[in-house]
Amino acid sequence: MAEKTKKLKAPVKPKRSWAIPIVLSSLATVGASYYVYYLLNAPPDMPKVNLEAYWGQYPMNPKPDQSIRPFKVEFSEVMINELRNLLLHRRPFAPPLEDVGFSYGFNSNFLTRVLDYWQNKYNFADREKFLNKYNHYITNIQGLDIHYVHVRPDVTQDVEVVPLLLLHGWPGSFREFYELIPELAPKQEHNFALELIIPSLPGFGFSQGPARTGLGSLEMAVVMRNLMERIGHKKYYIQGGDFGHIIGSIMATVFPENVLGFHSNMPMVFFHPMATFYTLLGSIMPSLIVEPEIYDRIYPLSKQMSFLLEETGYSHLQATKPDTVGIALTDSPAGLAAYILEKYSTWTNPSNKRASDGNLLSNFLLTHLLDNVMVYWASNSITTSIRFYVEALGSRQMGYKLDRIPTKVPTWGIKFKYEMFTQPDIILKLKYQNYLHTTIVDGGGHFAAFESPKILAQDVLQAIIMFREFWGVSKENVQDLPQPEPDMATSVHEFTVRDIYGRTIKLDKYKGYVLLIVNVASQCGLTDKNYEQLNELYNKYSKSRDFRILAFPCNQFNSQEPGTSKDIIKFMNKRNIEFDVFQKIEVNGENAHPLWKFLKRVQSGTLGDFIKWNFSKFIVDKNGIPVERFGPNVDPIDLEPHLGKYW
Structure with a gap:
């Protein structure tokens, strides 16, 4: 009986792996780039x-x-x-x-x-x-x-x-x-x-x-x-x-x-190769490179x-x-x-x-x-x-x-x-x-x-x-001066605060000025109108009527002032704020600044002395005595006749 012919299978060639060349190429590219x-x-x-x-x-x-x-x-x-x-x-x-x-x-x-x-x-x-x-x-x-x-x-x-x-x-x-x-x-x-x-x-x-x-x-x-x-x-x-x-x-x-x-x-950094690279990249992907406020000062490059x-x-x-x-x-x-x-x-x-x-x-x-x-x-x-x-x-x-x-x-x-x-x-x-x-x-x-x-x-x-x-x-x-007891104080001039730049401010510097003291926030629905009108009031009366505005950022109302002092300064500069802005404080609760405890004691609100929301406003006369209080719903420009009583 004839032997059956066995079919021999061709040897299987090992599959070529592309992983190693790809890895080596990537490493070379990374190395060259670095x-x-x-x-x-x-x-x-x-x-x-x-x-x-x-x-x-x-x-x-x-x-x-x-x-x-x-x-x-x-x-x-x-x-x-x-x-x-x-x-x-x-x-x-x-x-x-x-x-x-x-x-x-x-x-x-x-x-x-x-x-x-x-x-x-x-x-x-x-x-x-x-x-x-x-x-x-x-x-x-x-x-x-x-x-x-x-x-x-x-x-x-x-x-x-x-x-x-x-x-x-x-x-x-x-x-x-x-x-x-x-x-x-x-x-x-x-x-x-x-x-x-x-x-x-x-x-x-x-x-x-x-x-x-x-x-x-x-x-x-x-x-x-x-x-x-x-x-x-x-x-x-x-x-x-x-x-x-x-x-x-x-x-x-x-x-x-x-x-x-x-x-x-x-x-300026005039002669740095990466400066040129970033400038060119900014024309393609500006959000990665340039602040929106200065985009039109640089681009289009032509x-x-x-x-x-x-x-x-x-x-x-x-x-x-x-x-x-x-x-x-x-x-x-x-x-x-x-x-x-x-x-x-x-x-x-x-x-x-x-x-x-x-x-x-x-x-x-x-x-x-x-x-x-x-x-x-x-x-x-x-x-x-x-x-x-x-x-x-x-x-x-x-x-x-x-x-x-x-x-x-x-x-x-x-x-x-x-x-x-x-x-x-x-x-x-x-x-x-x-x-x-x-x-x-x-x-x-x-x-x-x-x-x-x-x-x-x-x-x-x-x-x-x-x-x-x-x-x-x-x-x-300098060390902060001891604050007066809010229950014993008779004038805002007795208090000390920090301005937005960290400087210690004795409020007796405002003797002889009518003041509008307001708690502010940069992300509130009331922000645009209030800041615009506060600026308008300040520019209109700061020189002619010895008038000053004291703004205190506060983050207690729906976290609408979350930024740092640097963020707030940037916000102020963008809006050309000229009135005085102070460091972020609390206006309610145990940690409320003594000044605000005093303001609330002298001018309590209709539903209690606590501050209801951003942009509550206090008018203070030239002797430093809080004389009127207004809620957030009152626009700054509507305060003109009230301020006029104290010039």
């Missing part, structure tokens, strides 16, 4: 700093005068007569094109008006006196005579004096801080006072310019650090915008042991880039051929005024360029603007000031990569609506590791100290309070 991310974020080495670099004329004095000498701004008769003569005999200007406003530059028709005012109405003697109202000094730092304004506070010995270095930019000067100074004066609610040091940057105003190349942003930061040490300050705060921001940022980076806090009104290309031509000129333009501006007061003041128009609000007068006089007084021009004219410093662009934007300075070196110095920024450069906080935190807060202002532009001194000063003071808290200084470094 490596690229590391390259983009790895901080470079700190540049070597020469604290004794010499910038003056040779031969070097072996025993330089390092004293601090008094200085006076002087508008001499010779200089005034020469200036008036140049203004009088200026050549006729080409007339502007029809309906161009300032879009072609400074409108020559309006310039004629400015120059006539400068020649005939600008009071040189009065302005010289004004500029000398504060103490000025000169001292030699690294071979250069450095000028600064020094404002010391007049306070008692129990008040701590802390130094604040105020740094200007171009085309600014020390003059732009003069309206800011009184706003930073000691306040009753603070237990610290600011000592202000306001230098002219080297080559600007009455500070001597360098005799050779190389004095860039880093080197200027060294000069400012040495100036503060010469004055006697090893630790201090810094505020700056424009070049003041750049120099202040470098000081916080290179000298963190000296800088206690850095406040900027132009917070609009922003077009604006910057149009407005930064001066920078390229000054960074390449400063002496050429400097010669023209040194020889012509008309050219100097047009060149400088045009920036105060467009950089305050880009839409100003459509106006025939650049809307200059809508934001500034012509006398004040000409004060700043006079600083450049009287000191003959326009050329030395714009030379700084060559040094600051040159390859040597870029090579330091200072924007990629992080700093732990606490930092605070304020973003005005029409500032030329705006960045989201996610970019700022690449460099400023302790970036504490951003204040967003729905208005204002590049020259914050000049245009918005009250807003800027309030923000600087808030920042310094937070900086002090960051370093472990107790809030205002």
Whole structure:
């Protein structure tokens, strides 16, 4: 019998596994991505700093005068007569094109008006006196005579004096801080006072310019650090915008042991590769990158880039051929005024360029603007000031990569609506590791100290309070005063509270004012109408009738005030709240603030003394006595006739 043929099965090939290549590929991708991310974020080495670099004329004095000498701004008769003569005999200007406003530059028709005012109405003697109202000094730092304004506070010995270095930019000067100074004066609610040091940057105003190349942003930061040490300050705060921001940022980076806090009104990280990446990503996925309040200040990128290309031509000129333009501006007061003041128009609000007068006089007084021009004219410093662009934007300075070196110095920024450069906080935190807060202002532009001194000063003071808290200084470094017994008190003036910034406030500061005290919340159905009308009442009567509003956030009613003090501050800034807001408290129960226990005792409600809901309101007369009480259903604006009884 024939054998049956056995069919042999083909050997089974093992199935190929794709898992390992996929895993390896993923790991390689992750590794490569991390490596690229590391390259983009790895901080470079700190540049070597020469604290004794010499910038003056040779031969070097072996025993330089390092004293601090008094200085006076002087508008001499010779200089005034020469200036008036140049203004009088200026050549006729080409007339502007029809309906161009300032879009072609400074409108020559309006310039004629400015120059006539400068020649005939600008009071040189009065302005010289004004500029000398504060103490000025000169001292030699690294071979250069450095000028600064020094404002010391007049306070008692129990008040701590802390130094604040105020740094200007171009085309600014020390003059732009003069309206800011009184706003930073000691306040009753603070237990610290600011000592202000306001230098002219080297080559600007009455500070001597360098005799050779190389004095860039880093080197200027060294000069400012040495100036503060010469004055006697090893630790201090810094505020700056424009070049003041750049120099202040470098000081916080290179000298963190000296800088206690850095406040900027132009917070920027200019040269960081991740900043570019985040900016581009924000145009695609804005919710991941940019705060909604500032989205339209950055995007669309095409609009922003077009604006910057149009407005930064001066920078390229000054960074390449400063002496050429400097010669023209040194020889012509008309050219100097047009060149400088045009920036105060467009950089305050880009839409100003459509106006025939650049809307200059809508934001500034012509006398004040000409004060700043006079600083450049009287000191003959326009050329030395714009030379700084060559040094600051040159390859040597870029090579330091200072924007990629992080700093732990606490930092605070304020973003005005029409500032030329705006960045989201996610970019700022690449460099400023302790970036504490951003204040967003729905208005204002590049020259914050000049245009918005009250807003800027309030923000600087808030920042310094937070900086002090960051370093472990107790809030205002004072203990709460013992509160009176609510059952025994006779006036709200006997109580003490904390404001939203943590400052201790004695309510006797409101003696002589009619008060409206209200508990508020930011997420209540009554919020919009009440805040809008409270603002309206405050703006209408705070100056004309000695009226104040005291708002106390409270989270006891359906948890409609859940945020932190920082959240509440952000809410206030968004709504431009000007009346006084205090820290979150309880108004009912055992933990109710003693002030509110007193208010409820004196003015009990119809259904009991407890507070029923958000936006309950108490009117307090000028003697501090609660005289009327209104429920949440009463709109603030309807209180006008009731308030009128107590003016």
